[in-house]
Amino acid sequence: MVNRIYSSQELKDLQQHLNKMNPVDLAEHFSNLTPYEVAIRIKLLNKDLLADTFAELTKDKKLEIIQILSQDRIQELMQELDEDELVDTLQEMPANMVKQIMTRYIDEDRRPIINQLLGYPEDSVGSIMSVRFISCKMNDPIDEVKQAVLNSDLDADKLEQIWVTDPYLKLIGFVFLADLFRAKEDNLMPLMQSVNRTVSAHDDQEVVAKLALRYDLSQVPVVDRENRLIGTVPVEWAIDVVREEYDEDLSNIHGITDEPDEGYLESSNFAIAKSRTTWLVICLVTATITGFIIHRYESMLAGSVALAAYIPMLMDSGGNAGSQASTTVIRSLFTGDITLSNFFQVMFKEMSIGIYVGVILAVVNFLRILIMDNVPISINLTVSFTLIITVIISKIMGGILPLIAEKLKIDPTVMAGPIITTIVDTVSLLIYFEVASLMLGL
């Protein structure tokens, strides 16, 4: 492919066009261009937009762009990036490059905070928080606080709330900027909104999402052990966490592991296949158990082949009943509606729900077999009775397994899929054949 040569008029038009674009759209646009075309465009972007766009790019594109830029522009870029964006970028770079960027391009006074942020674990609050905020003491004169805002060089979106501390720098609340400027008397306290929930930088980022959801916060404050403010997480980022957790949960429930980072269409088929295979292989191997059970009762099946016709229905019903229960419990765990202490409550609740559901299904099933299938009533009764027991046990298992996972500090969604299926399949088959041998005298 021959690289296109742009005339100076074309470059001018392109520059105008690009500098009007949104960084998110621009990052997406870059991801579809050749390195040459990206290089052309990078040179045309003004520094703010370059930094905002850079922060949105994938790891590979970031590396590509760092190769292209002159030393001066790298320095400029690093200056424009906020601490959290820098940390995001550095975390994706190879170690030698991190060292090079830190020593060459990052101002000395920013290095300590960057190093500190780099130390927080992945997915922790510390790894996503912003360290750009203004705080004042509760007794500061209002004019002084206003002046601090007017003199601040922070981006305006970091100045929507001014944080308020007690004389010992402990966080006690915040004042909205509008309230500060509308204040009639020289006293911060009546304007202050108190802060009753904070998070630690070591907390999982999910904690921020939960708080933002529950209390409709626009900024979640992050404090150290002495309750001093060290950062904030804007809800604009918390919403990404909610979405990420959602994706993760769905993947876990359906046994998708280590998904490729790129989009679906961009990922290689092999990479996607790989992310889906592990769990399927595990399920396949655990299916040995169900196979083994059926083998054991082979002579019974041979004596009454009609029994086989209902195995898929029993297993599907059990599996579905169980995953309904686990879905509800996983969700209630997330919202805090239930905790580990509700273990027995959940167990009995699901048992009782299982009785309702099981009996209804069994009645429907009995009638269906009676009308449509030409089988002895004893087989019909066997199937219907097994269905009740299977549904009850599946509901109980679906209800308590996520709680057991939580107790063992495993993500409950990981447990939800394969383990419930295996247990429910095994149990329902065993019940089926045992009931059959009793009822049919086989």
Added chain:
Amino acid sequence: MVNRIYSSQELKDLQQHLNKMNPVDLAEHFSNLTPYEVAIRIKLLNKDLLADTFAELTKDKKLEIIQILSQDRIQELMQELDEDELVDTLQEMPANMVKQIMTRYIDEDRRPIINQLLGYPEDSVGSIMSVRFISCKMNDPIDEVKQAVLNSDLDADKLEQIWVTDPYLKLIGFVFLADLFRAKEDNLMPLMQSVNRTVSAHDDQEVVAKLALRYDLSQVPVVDRENRLIGTVPVEWAIDVVREEYDEDLSNIHGITDEPDEGYLESSNFAIAKSRTTWLVICLVTATITGFIIHRYESMLAGSVALAAYIPMLMDSGGNAGSQASTTVIRSLFTGDITLSNFFQVMFKEMSIGIYVGVILAVVNFLRILIMDNVPISINLTVSFTLIITVIISKIMGGILPLIAEKLKIDPTVMAGPIITTIVDTVSLLIYFEVASLMLGL
């Protein structure tokens, strides 16, 4: 139960304690109290907190509280509630009560906007947007805009951004409050952030969530057909939408319909059972198909009972493989990564993924049967070959069914669960028996 009598000192302490609480916590606290205890506490709350708490309550508690309050306090409460909160409340009330509240307690000048908001469909942007914002024209002198903010009686969290329109009132951007007050020259334009994405009040609320997610917006502007600003949705609310969609998706995928509004532990077992039964009954009835297929091949099964042992494994593998594909496609549909136009691309991609996954599973399965089960190699080959075909078909079905649902304007997640299971079960059984009759000559 005898109602407790509070001493005046106790009431004073209680008042102090309650008025320090967060409205969200207070609403939760009220939900666990008797009507008498709620009545005591309601009287102690100051009007701001009462309104904020009221907005967080469930429908039943809201009705309960309206019964308790004096006419004056109802009027006060309605005045304190923002338009969106009022609309939320009115939507939950019986029709005669809505009429009474509108005519008696809502100021005449607010009625038109309330009526308009009430007209937007449930789950639309209009039903959740705030109509409290300040806008100015692009040529307005900065001092005038500042003065408008200082004189405004809007809550400070509604004043973080001042919206900017052209002379014809068309929305073109916004200015952050901090930038407004830090401005050095008398010109809004250099401070303005341009708006390149807006939503309509008739859009589904999911559209807001997607925009907020993609562009990290703190406020999503809602405009009419002439592109004039009519409302805004703060990201604090968009995050709730993301969460709701998540809950809805999970419920749909696992066939939970019309879930009770209360929390899990608070809902009656019967109500939960009801919400889970419909889908299970549908699955049960569609299982007639699989039962029918097995019946049809009964003589074959009688001739080789060992075949029955692999039915559960084949069906589970197919079901799981299909739901993995549908999960990925549903998610990519949400993010806009794929659209209906990618139909054939998805189909071929899933086919290719299915070949990888199917072959790996078949090899593992072949070895497993060879080592552990004492069955003829012809049965082993039948099972393994069926497994490949089943996985490929499941992947294709799982991939294209959500797209078909999208095309038919059905929520793809509704289609994901029962329909995929039924199709995959049916197809895998048919293949199994047909392959068996060929390979085993039965």
